[in-house]
Amino acid sequence: MARYPIRYLCLSDIHLGEEDGLLTNLVPGQDEVDPLRPSPVLMALSDALSELVRAADELPSLIILGDGLELALSGLNQAAMVFERLLEVFFCGPERLFKEIIYIPGNHDHHIWEVAREVQYAGYIARQHPQGSLLPPAWHHSRMFMDKPHYWVKPLFLEAFVHRIKGLEDLSVKVAYPNFGLLNKETKKAVCFHHGHLLEPIYLLMSILKNILFPQGEAPEQIEQIISRIYAEMDIDQIEGENFAWIDFFWSTMGRSGEAGEKVETIYERLQSLESLKEMIDHLAQAIAQKLDIPYIPGDFLEKKAVEVFLKTLIERGLAQERHRPEMALAPELSWTMSAYLSGPLKRQLTEESDVDPADLDLCFVFGHTHKPFSRLERVPAFSGWTKVYNTGGWVVDRLEPLPVYGASLILVDEALNVAALKLFTQGRWGPPEPVEVRSPEARESPLFQWLKGFDFQSDPWLRLVRLAQEAVEVRAAHLRRRALLKRP
Structure with missing residues (x-):
């Protein structure tokens, strides 16, 4: 297969450290976390991703689009240990999969942003404001478009765990919050990433x-x-x-x-x-x-x-909460608030940081948070034509029974800012992964989508990933049902 310019691979809602997360290893037969070993699903995901990375012309960046570390439902040490297992599998195996990590916190790992922004603010004050001067208010967001290296926020908390692993001392970890964007002014294409919690x-x-x-x-x-x-x-x-x-x-x-x-x-x-x-x-x-x-x-x-x-x-x-609405992929209420968020706060930030008129942009919006992967066209008044929307889904079980509206997708972006999804699995359905592209009726298939269709997703390691993910879903749903019964008054 010819080399292809993949630049970003995006995963979200992996909830590392959470006992119901598929990428968190469990003691066999128990719902107790074993954080010192990678989960079988994590290993299978790594093998599958290596198929894509081998066909790329250079190592892509890994975007973790929020709820990467589970800081609400697991101990900090437990989440950190499972994060280390992911680093070992993705970066220290026979093949390194990514050149860097771009981390966009969500709600369950929001504290990573809080620590990072406060450290950045303190460093700015130390450099720019002498003792005794008036200090400006602290900011609560990063830039969307990282045109200059110093725009990135350094996550000292994450870096401490990354750089203690042998061979990863120089691995770059960057944080943006709550929006991260890619912009091509010539083609007027933009891809915006947001975890999705501020839509609710x-x-x-x-x-x-x-x-x-x-x-x-x-x-x-x-x-x-x-x-x-x-x-x-x-x-x-x-x-x-x-x-x-x-x-x-x-x-x-x-x-x-x-x-x-x-x-x-x-x-x-x-x-x-x-x-x-x-x-x-x-x-x-x-x-x-x-x-x-x-x-x-x-x-x-x-x-x-x-x-x-x-x-x-x-x-x-x-x-x-949207993720507890199993009857549909996106409820009308969230569709309305998503349009309001894109037309309001996101549009204003985009306008402030670029000289491109949002009304002329071909916009793709990528979010997670709901644990329900889907791809669709939306009409957003602030932007021209159709807005392409992709949801990453999630790698955690939070329903008592597996339902096909839940699952996980991988989002891919190439150097021309074409976007496509690879729906890796849906809960309870045992079919192979499926490439998906959102496009207006008059648009042709993008080169990225055509490239994805060239893979044989009916073969190992893809079917092995689906099998292990479905087995892990069943196990975690059973544990969740048992805990729900034990907690009844």
């Missing part, structure tokens, strides 16, 4: 509460109106600046937050049922009130009541 209203909690408590108009707004206005009027730094503490607390560090976090996994597992979620709201609101100082609300009691009202309202409006 639950991650805008503090901004929504602020608007409920201090409405801008005389008549109170509906929650949908508030959400629409947040996306329409706030830039990405404002959104993150108001909500980072909430995201970091519950979705990235609560599992390591002492007594309040001891039962956090029970909360996450009960999020699968709206009825169970209602039962948990009181305990969750109490924990939030104790741990967070919500602006403008005096006292834990009032904070607790405010959070209770907000969460109950979200449930009543059908705005539960």
Whole structure:
């Protein structure tokens, strides 16, 4: 097969360290993590990826699009050890698979961004502002387009684990948050990566509460109106600046937050049922009130009541988490908020960082978070023509039964910014991996898609990856069912 210019391979939601993650190894017959050995699925994934990398003209970059390390449901040491196993398999085996790691944190590993940005801010202050001078506010986002090397944020936490491995002392690890983009001004093509959590209203909690408590108009707004206005009027730094503490607390560090976090996994597992979620709201609101100082609300009691009202309202409006909507790949609510996010915060950041009119761009948007891989065309008012949307799916089991809406895809980007997905597996279906390309009706197949179709996905190691992934799904679903029964009152 002729060499092809693959530049980026993107995986998301691998949840390293989580007992229900397929890339986390388990003690045989138990739901106890064995972090000192790579999981069979991780080894099979490496063998399959090597087939693609061998046909590339140079080593591509690995994009981990959020929820790479599981920092909410597993110990920091456990997540770090499983991360080391991935590094050993991908970078220290017979064939090195990638030249670098580009890490875009999500909600379950948001704390990686918090540490990285604070270190970057401290370094900037030390270089640019002498003692006694006024200091600028800290920023809450990185640039989308990394045109210069110093735009990247250095993740000292991740680098510490990478560089302790023999032979990886010089491996580059770069962080961007929450958006990472690739832009070709000549062809006016752009690919934007975002984990996907900021598309969901639950991650805008503090901004929504602020608007409920201090409405801008005389008549109170509906929650949908508030959400629409947040996306329409706030830039990405404002959104993150108001909500980072909430995201970091519950979705990235609560599992390591002492007594309040001891039962956090029970909360996450009960999020699968709206009825169970209602039962948990009181305990969750109490924990939030104790741990967070919500602006403008005096006292834990009032904070607790405010959070209770907000969460109950979200449930009543059908705005539960997207990954717990198994009846469809993308619910209408998330399609609406995705369009609002792209037309608002993402468009504003893109405009600020480039001289390309977004209305002229051929945009591809890649996200994860939902654990439901899909590919589709969307009409987004801020951009011309069709917007191509790819979801990576995820490598974790969070339903009691395997359902085919869940699974995992690999997203590939070539040097011309063509994008295609390789759907590696869907839960419960034993078919081979399938290349997928989103394109408008008048467009032809891209060279990238044609190249992917040249692979024999009916052969080993691809079918072995599917087999091991499906077996791992069944095992983890069985463990999840057993834990759900044990935790019943």
